[in-house]
Amino acid sequence: MKRSTLAIGALALAAVAGPALNPAAAQNEQFIPANFYWVGPYAPGGSGFGGGMIDYFAMLNERDGGINGVKLTWEKCETEYRNDRGVECYERSKKKGPTGATVVHPLSTGITYSLIEKATADKIPVISMGYGRTDAADGRVFPYIFPLITTYWSQNTAKIKFIGMKEGGMDKLKGKKIVNIYHDSAYGKETIPVLDVQAKKYGFQITHIAVPHPGNEQQSQWLQVRQIRPDWVILRGWGVMNPTALKAAAKVGFPRTKIVGVWWSGAEEDVIPAGDAAKGYIAAGFNLPGTSFPVMQEVLKHVYKKGKGDLEDNARIGSIYHTRGIVAGIITTEAIRNAQSRFGKGKPMTGEQVRWGIENLNIDEKRLKELGATGLMQPLRVSCMDHEGGGAVKFLQWDGRKWTVITDWIAADQSIVRPMIEASAAQYAKEKSITPRDCSKEK
């Protein structure tokens, strides 16, 4: 027993002495935490997205020496997609680097929720790109939270528009039956109210069917689908739930060409395990896959050719999750660049300054071309009122080998979404006694 107590003592000593081992942080660096997940059921999403973001940072460091001479640094922290570990990683990373953590990408709706108050108090902006709390798009109530590019609600209106297009007009939706199969979590439930509103507006019937976490058993749900005989199924899955749903759909004979997935159901990792059952399946996306974009070529040239890439499996380069991470990298660095142009070029920015950078971000077509990301993502314009910025999605269809784009950018119906966002944000502000900012006074 003595020996094991000694060992514990040695561990404790190491814990005290450990931080001294860390090399002193250089001053001209911008620290961005990489709190993602590389293990567990959602690892494909976490490692792909994280890998893409890190690859883009590495490319900027190699090619340009960072942003105006400020090197980008990052540190990985494993959140396991668990809220408590996510909070722990956030707390651990927030004081690192000369200016602390600059931007946090939680990559989990649950962790985003847990960070809203903490990050606002610490003045660290949270970018929840395509996930998280939808009503945070109202920047007056949520100054530090940015559900950029498109929220779940926006995306859902685009989905209904797409279905309307396929049916030959929105008026044709009347009397149609749509089933919403969702992951039974905060993430999955988020779109129920907006679907209900649209069902009333367009006169279609909506049925919500929950799939309990993790979703590898869906027989009864799809039997229910067979009884309802819907015209369309909206798949709001995550992780292992997606291929299982497609296989179950094949088993009950529901055509996959009538299943429309959310973007977290629309990656290679979601369809390949389903094999032939996935052929014809349609999913929304706010970023496109592929390595043909100039920015992807730059990443290949400066990072992967030198053996510094973050993804271990080269076949995943240019996959949906990877390019989504690249988009996250572009947005993050553009926000920092924007902040530098106001608060001092070539200096590391604080979280507060980067917050301004994100809020005044304007990535137009011209800038997209300069970045080499034309077509990879949509133009983005953020403001104090609107923390979402984009709102449009494209639809992709899986042909058995790769995703093919089948539509142009389809814009969200903000006339439905925005009032709901404002009402929901106002309720939050009331509960938390927050006085919304006056956007006309923001500079």
Next chain:
Amino acid sequence: MLYREAGQFKSTYAQDQQIFPIRQDRIAIGLLLVFAFVVVPLIGDQYWLGALITPFLIFALAALGLNILTGYAGQLSLGTAAFMAVGAFMTYNFVLRLPWLGIIPSMILAGLCAAAVGIVFGLPSLRIKGFYLAVATLACQFFVLWALQRFGWFTNYSSSGVITAQQIVIFGVRFDTPAEKYLFTLAIVVVMALAAKNLMRSETGRAFMAVRDMDVAASVVGIPMMQTKLLAFAISSFYCGVAGALHAFCYLGTVEPEAYTLDLSFRILFMIIIGGVGSILGSFLGAAFITLFPIFLNIASGWLSHGFGVEISHATISNLELIIFGGLIIFFLIAEPNGLARLWQITKEKLRLWPFPH
């Protein structure tokens, strides 16, 4: 040499019955409390207080609750996380709907709600034992989460089923910073741990242990079976409920029902198995091991790659962390099946003889 009770004579019953009969223990506990209440908030930064020590205390309280039921009364339960969920969501509802009540009464009422749920799901314990009872308490785990997800009332009709904990205000004093929340948590945990320690030395506690050791014999000597078992369920659930409320209000801030899955119940069960079944101290040691050790491994692996320039892929490290952790659990269980608390007891006995063992 220092740790020796020679010369400490007990001349009254009160002295003989105090919680810590040895003077050195009393001094150590006193110093520990001073350290926890005064020194820790002064030297701890936000990371230590907010991300490590506060969750450790909260899980220790939950483990303590389970230990009362499983360790002392011998009823195996897998519903711990569900009781925590009841505590968290009901506190939120009491504060929301009865704002004049105040946070502490809300937490107590929420704990009583958890106790009520515990009694209902403890009823099968009158007929079934051991693993079968564990399976019966699984029903509680699934039923509670199902109810929280299905009935909008619990989450105040939030579209995503998430609740955001309200601010903690007691008599106009706000508890906002991690240090303040830590002190709030610590105060509750200390009071409840003390209560548990005393309870286990009382007639009730002895009845629990009698039921655990042999329930037929216990009923023969006149211990009412139904009352004792249900009381154990109620007290245990109350502790878990309060731990859940603290988990939501002092730690995460925003919680969804999915935070209280079966996985968490198992983690708390592992805490008491590793810490020591039937020991108050063991709940704390086990909680420390399960919550803090993976984080320590995670940070240590970071130093390895920094300090020695060893490039290991992150995924390997993350998986390695789980492997080492699992290995250590097995090691501890083989080295000391009675848990870390037993290790501490052995150390104490050796200390009494030190430096001249027989």
